[in-house]
Amino acid sequence: MSDPRLAELSRRLPALRLLATAAELEHYGRDWTRRWTPAPLAIALPAGAEEVQAIVRWANELRVAIVPSGGRTGLSGGAVAANGELVLSLQRMNRLLDFNAVDRTLTVQPGMVLQHVHDAAREHGLLYPVDFAARGSCSIGGNIATNAGGIRVIRYGNTREWIAGLKVVAGNGELLDLNRGLIKNSSGYDFRQLLIGSEGTLGIVVEATLKLTNPPPPSQVMLLALPDMDALMQVFALFRARLVLQAFEFFTDHALRHVLAHGAQRAIDGDYPYYVVCEFDAADERQQEAALSAFERALEQGWVSDGVIAQSEAQAAALWRLREGITESLAPRRPYKNDVSVRVSAVPAFLHEMQALLAREYPQAEVVWFGHIGDGNLHINVLRPDGLAEDAFIAQCEHVTTLLAATLQRHGGSISAEHGIGLVKRAYLESTRSAAEIALMRGVRQVFDPNGILNPGKLFAAD
Amino acid sequence: MSDPRLAELSRRLPALRLLATAAELEHYGRDWTRRWTPAPLAIALPAGAEEVQAIVRWANELRVAIVPSGGRTGLSGGAVAANGELVLSLQRMNRLLDFNAVDRTLTVQPGMVLQHVHDAAREHGLLYPVDFAARGSCSIGGNIATNAGGIRVIRYGNTREWIAGLKVVAGNGELLDLNRGLIKNSSGYDFRQLLIGSEGTLGIVVEATLKLTNPPPPSQVMLLALPDMDALMQVFALFRARLVLQAFEFFTDHALRHVLAHGAQRAIDGDYPYYVVCEFDAADERQQEAALSAFERALEQGWVSDGVIAQSEAQAAALWRLREGITESLAPRRPYKNDVSVRVSAVPAFLHEMQALLAREYPQAEVVWFGHIGDGNLHINVLRPDGLAEDAFIAQCEHVTTLLAATLQRHGGSISAEHGIGLVKRAYLESTRSAAEIALMRGVRQVFDPNGILNPGKLFAAD
Numbered sequence: 001m002s003d004p005r006l007a008e009l010s011r012r013l014p015a016l017r018l019l020a021t022a023a024e025l026e027h028y029g030r031d032w033t034r035r036w037t038p039a040p041l042a043i044a045l046p047a048g049a050e051e052v053q054a055i056v057r058w059a060n061e062l063r064v065a066i067v068p069s070g071g072r073t074g075l076s077g078g079a080v081a082a083n084g085e086l087v088l089s090l091q092r093m094n095r096l097l098d099f100n101a102v103d104r105t106l107t108v109q110p111g112m113v114l115q116h117v118h119d120a121a122r123e124h125g126l127l128y129p130v131d132f133a134a135r136g137s138c139s140i141g142g143n144i145a146t147n148a149g150g151i152r153v154i155r156y157g158n159t160r161e162w163i164a165g166l167k168v169v170a171g172n173g174e175l176l177d178l179n180r181g182l183i184k185n186s187s188g189y190d191f192r193q194l195l196i197g198s199e200g201t202l203g204i205v206v207e208a209t210l211k212l213t214n215p216p217p218p219s220q221v222m223l224l225a226l227p228d229m230d231a232l233m234q235v236f237a238l239f240r241a242r243l244v245l246q247a248f249e250f251f252t253d254h255a256l257r258h259v260l261a262h263g264a265q266r267a268i269d270g271d272y273p274y275y276v277v278c279e280f281d282a283a284d285e286r287q288q289e290a291a292l293s294a295f296e297r298a299l300e301q302g303w304v305s306d307g308v309i310a311q312s313e314a315q316a317a318a319l320w321r322l323r324e325g326i327t328e329s330l331a332p333r334r335p336y337k338n339d340v341s342v343r344v345s346a347v348p349a350f351l352h353e354m355q356a357l358l359a360r361e362y363p364q365a366e367v368v369w370f371g372h373i374g375d376g377n378l379h380i381n382v383l384r385p386d387g388l389a390e391d392a393f394i395a396q397c398e399h400v401t402t403l404l405a406a407t408l409q410r411h412g413g414s415i416s417a418e419h420g421i422g423l424v425k426r427a428y429l430e431s432t433r434s435a436a437e438i439a440l441m442r443g444v445r446q447v448f449d450p451n452g453i454l455n456p457g458k459l460f461a462a463d
Numbered sequence: 464m465s466d467p468r469l470a471e472l473s474r475r476l477p478a479l480r481l482l483a484t485a486a487e488l489e490h491y492g493r494d495w496t497r498r499w500t501p502a503p504l505a506i507a508l509p510a511g512a513e514e515v516q517a518i519v520r521w522a523n524e525l526r527v528a529i530v531p532s533g534g535r536t537g538l539s540g541g542a543v544a545a546n547g548e549l550v551l552s553l554q555r556m557n558r559l560l561d562f563n564a565v566d567r568t569l570t571v572q573p574g575m576v577l578q579h580v581h582d583a584a585r586e587h588g589l590l591y592p593v594d595f596a597a598r599g600s601c602s603i604g605g606n607i608a609t610n611a612g613g614i615r616v617i618r619y620g621n622t623r624e625w626i627a628g629l630k631v632v633a634g635n636g637e638l639l640d641l642n643r644g645l646i647k648n649s650s651g652y653d654f655r656q657l658l659i660g661s662e663g664t665l666g667i668v669v670e671a672t673l674k675l676t677n678p679p680p681p682s683q684v685m686l687l688a689l690p691d692m693d694a695l696m697q698v699f700a701l702f703r704a705r706l707v708l709q710a711f712e713f714f715t716d717h718a719l720r721h722v723l724a725h726g727a728q729r730a731i732d733g734d735y736p737y738y739v740v741c742e743f744d745a746a747d748e749r750q751q752e753a754a755l756s757a758f759e760r761a762l763e764q765g766w767v768s769d770g771v772i773a774q775s776e777a778q779a780a781a782l783w784r785l786r787e788g789i790t791e792s793l794a795p796r797r798p799y800k801n802d803v804s805v806r807v808s809a810v811p812a813f814l815h816e817m818q819a820l821l822a823r824e825y826p827q828a829e830v831v832w833f834g835h836i837g838d839g840n841l842h843i844n845v846l847r848p849d850g851l852a853e854d855a856f857i858a859q860c861e862h863v864t865t866l867l868a869a870t871l872q873r874h875g876g877s878i879s880a881e882h883g884i885g886l887v888k889r890a891y892l893e894s895t896r897s898a899a900e901i902a903l904m905r906g907v908r909q910v911f912d913p914n915g916i917l918n919p920g921k922l923f924a925a926d
Contacts, residue, residue, distance in 0.1 A: 153647065176900055180806070181875070183806075184616060184881050187888075188892065193659075198651075417645075417647035418647050420649045429651065440654065443910035447907055
């Protein structure tokens with residue numbers, strides 16, 4: 001702690017926990033991207049909102065950049081500290097503060113792990129419905145910073161819909177108490193909504209009030225094998241019309257191969273190019289029969305080649321693992337990731353163009369794709385071919401991403417569906433947001449964070 | 464049109480429809496508040512987004528204030544033009560532009576009347592669920608500007624949840640195409656959400672893409688008579704736990720008296736202090752029996768004194784009229800209105816304090832209150848006593864509103880639940896939003912509208 005800025009910080013906050021060993025700097029300085037070399041100044045682990053506020057004020061006075069840090073499971077470099085920033089980890093601020101049965105809300109600190117939020121809601125017979133594979137390590141603060149989506153968006157929407165209130169330390173050091181859990185509040189600009197998805201560039205969430213809902217009725221899980229891509233939208237339209245979908249996820253044979261190699265159990269014999277895992281309400285016989293009849297119709301039409309309905313919770317979990325295990329099974333290969341979206345109606349045309357583009361531009365690399373088809377969200381994972389150097393591989397992927405961004409722009413899509421822009425997609429932001437919008441974003445950032453101390457270089461280049 | 468600024472506008476846009484007769488200036492210069500004397504410069508009725516953009520650019524160059532104008536059913540003066548502003552009426556931009564069956568969206572111009580949005584959704588077998596009594600004359604653009612709520616918020620949320628995309632001419636003259644109907648789009652600040660509820664101070668909506676949903680299952684409507692205020696929250700908790708509520712609206716005997724005098728039909732004999740109209744899913748016998756059993760339990764507990772379930776659509780409409788007719792029945796008296804909210808859990812304590820405050824501070828005026836209790840939203844209508852001059856009445860009401868605002872602040876509530884701040888509640892904004900938030904709001908406004916030409920003086924005093 002020989003840095004005079006850190007000495008000043010310790011002088012102001014003698015109880016503040018600070019870390020600065022080489023291992024700690026590396027651990028807290030990176031996220032799941034693994035592309036940048038971590039190089040933070042130090043790690044601060046505040047115990048509460050007051051310490052966060054004092055740190056932000058210190059950072060403003062001494063012009064130190066801060067990287068707000070949650071579970072660091074991000075995939076776009078939003079929590080990377082590679083330029084001497086202070087990492088402000090919310091890890092210790094991980095407590096449940098309140099459950100309100102009448103409002104049906106949980107009030108939590110930002111470092112609370114998503115799985116613990118789920119557990120807390122369930123203990124009270126309720127549901128916090130945002131869910132995705134990183135649930136065991138991502139934090140609710142990070143979910144808010146990226147407006148996290150996941151596998152239940154088709155039924156419940158994104159994180160944005162589940163935030164009733166936020167306490168935030170803005171970049172200017174002010175503590176804001178935004179919306180305070182109100183259902184109706186038409187009293188000027190909704191900064192709660194502005195903060196959601198702002199990737200730590202406007203303020204640091206120090207407390208969140210989350211809406212809860214009734215648990216869904218009993219459901220069933222089905223795995224479908226599809227003969228071709230066109231069948232995908234047909235099956236989706238049929239199932240959406242006849243069932244109450246909770247999830248409708250698809251993946252390719254490439255993805256399946258990796259998951260099976262990673263230890264998952266095959267559920268359908270034979271090889272098919274596309275698969276869907278879907279979950280739907282099955283509270284009574286009528287709904288169960290509707291699901292069977294939809295499946296039979298899809299078979300008759302040739303949209304589905306084979307399928308299986310889980311007969312137990314264990315089997316349902318095994319089917320889900322085929323989809324949810326994909327990211328983990330690919331992780332050792334450190335794939336280059338795209339996370340793109342278009343409107344659902346634009347999916348078929350976009351998919352055709354995208355497939356042609358990927359086949360043409362990645363003649364050697366294996367491309368694994370899967371996604372939340374009911375939300376128009378596709379995840380593309382490109383695996384580095386043996387023998388191609390990392391730098392050359394990234395350069396190739398960035399070139400293809402430029403082409404992909406142009407394709408997305410033609411289809412009115414987004415270069416980031418749910419991972420955020422961070423560092424990884426900064427160069428492509430113009431494909432999704434106009435120059436006028438980006439200028440306004442910079443202006444708004446200037447209002448909230450006049451000295452540009454919060455997560456500089458994320459979302460757009462530092463001034 | 465002798466004003467040189469208007470001459471310049473006509474020179475730039477020869478086809479632009481401009482109105483300026485005394486009757487037109489009065490008609491378009493006011494909303495439902497009727498407290499300010501309309502005095503606009505003129506009325507512009509653009510035919511499309513290009514004309515709106517040209518008007519905003521003209522206004523920036525010549526420093527002319529613009530009041531964006533929809534159905535002018537607002538209750539807080541947001542659409543009042545009393546200071547020589549140009550009223551920019553979206554009335555001619557009222558067309559349905561697109562229905563997309565796959566995305567389940569309607570794309571509409573901002574001047575489309577809410578009822579026509581409902582009709583268009585219904586024609587396609589779908590539902591646009593935001594609904595309230597002004598549906599026949601309010602415009603969707605105005606709904607967006609105030610984040611309109613209404614009677615189905617308990618089930619479907621506010622307008623905010625139903626906007627998939629917005630085209631907006633910002634105060635700086637730029638045309639923004641925000642979110643473009645995407646379900647997932649984590650690509651920087653969500654200006655769509657920032658614009659919703661901004662009361663025409665950041666930009667003018669020129670096109671909106673609205674999400675639609677499945678129509679609700681068959682429902683039933685019930686009217687309940689309650690013996691006292693404490694029973695209200697008991698019945699609400701019971702009904703919410705056992706039924707799927709679509710609406711849970713309450714009103715007082717005072718409100719009932721006015722509606723009956725206005726031609727509505729009495730549905731329960733006898734006099735009771737409080738009433739609830741609720742609507743709930745009744746798709747099958749199980750749900751219908753659950754409703755009856757909840758009602759019986761409320762009777763047993765003494766929380767309900769009497770009740771009736773509608774046996775036909777006509778009877779359901781008659782029961783609804785008892786609630787929805789209140790505002791209309793009071794309109795000739797030009798009541799002073801408060802529209803406040805607290806968290807649902809804070810309703811009982813707040814209601815007690817509020818009732819004591821109103822009884823003490825309005826010893827002569829009749830106070831009619833009612834509201835959306837399931838959202839924590841109460842509407843208070845104060846009727847001017849005979850013999851009290853209008854000015855003195857308003858002064859008294861503003862004094863009481865100051866006290867009410869302080870009470871709300873103690874309970875973490877909002878001085879505007881769903882009507883917006885406009886001119887009427889500007890003086891009380893500090894009770895709901897902190898000085899730091901208001902400073903940030905002013906900063907954000909400066910970014911979007913650097914010359915302050917959009918709706919100046921609304922939300923906060925002009926600079």
